[in-house]
Amino acid sequence: MKSFLIRIPLFRAISPTRLDALETSAELRRFRKGEILFKEGLPAESVWLIQRGWVYLVKRTPQGTPVTIFTVTPEEVLCGFSAVVGQSAYYASAVAATDTTAVRVPHADFARLLRDQPGFAEEVLAIYHTRMRHLAEAISLAQAPVEQRLAYALLRLRATFGKTVPITHHELSHMAGTRWETSIRILSAMKRKGWIISSRGKMTLLLPRKLRALLDAHPAG
Amino acid sequence: MKSFLIRIPLFRAISPTRLDALETSAELRRFRKGEILFKEGLPAESVWLIQRGWVYLVKRTPQGTPVTIFTVTPEEVLCGFSAVVGQSAYYASAVAATDTTAVRVPHADFARLLRDQPGFAEEVLAIYHTRMRHLAEAISLAQAPVEQRLAYALLRLRATFGKTVPITHHELSHMAGTRWETSIRILSAMKRKGWIISSRGKMTLLLPRKLRALLDAHPAG
DNA sequence: TTCTCACCATGACGTGCGTCATATACACCT
């Protein structure tokens, strides 16, 4: 048993008996690219642990255009955490960015783990903290020129996918908070400079150092 | 004793003996407006609990202009949390926005609380979660027009200060990620419409509903 | 093969807002 729970790194310190108990309420689910795990505004009933694949957290702006506020990878495991801390609704939607398998855990069960598995809450805190650091970075970048935001998005993608990342300009532009036309324009310029190459739905980073240099640019004052 | 620790809401569930022990290593410190609690990039050695006053978390962009990524109020208590989760450096600076009193707790002591005070980690998690929600909101707003970002900043200020908020255009513009000239221009327009009034260093929100309406604007799609 | 539908690519145009420049007013100090 506990076939799928045991594979989740976050659970490695949980006792086997405990995992067995979880097994009865947890549920393994598969999503195809583009499908929705949960929706912004709906009651937060479950926590999701990403096992394979890749999930965008998307939030609507006041004018209705969706913005990708974060990308959850298998290492970053967690989403839908609103369910645990007494929030009644998810504050963002989760959309499968690739084919994804995820474990759904009812919020009560997850809360119980937090309460009585020593050390578990700290691990969750650490995850949350790195995510927060990323969000803080994203905010400070939000005012930077689009080229830098795209470079940042590409580098984060590279960190999980390697030098060739499967992504369209459309998706990339969402992550960078811009429009696909702009993304194409700027990436075309990068191609001309030999920093990257790209074809339908994939981009390959040839000179990531150049991208990183954009982000370190002016360490002024 | 434990004079200052006992006043911190986050510690209300900690046993008195434990607080006594903390007292020996914790330290109460006062900062005048503009002084720095800790600096981005420096080794993260302490967690800070805000008791009175108001702290900006500020991060530098690649081009060196500082951006306020978050504002810590006494209810939101915590900052400098990098110290606890094994991060070696603070990812942002903390600047006193008003005269502030804060408690410095060495990271080891705070980590110990997390480990062996049942329920404490969950409380911290909840704080972190609401902060995350705010950051997510800020990110989704980052692409909205400046007028909306200013409205959002004003409303958040109102939530902690009441209808009259002590802030300059300069500070406000930082929170909204824009320039003070723009802030003045847009707030002047709001004044002409009778939504707010302002004088040197303070602004009064007469019609907060109008501001909120800006943020609910187009619930499209 | 051809049809269709994403995705990729590039041009033209308008504008929100950053930037610079200049002026007035209030607070505080001596």
Added chain:
DNA sequence: AGGTGTATATGACGCACGTCATGGTGAGAA
């Protein structure tokens, strides 16, 4: 009273980037 520094206010100008428009290309379906 006068001097200095910071906050407020407004105009002029330019550019990055959003928006709209048009066309090319590869992939999968019938």
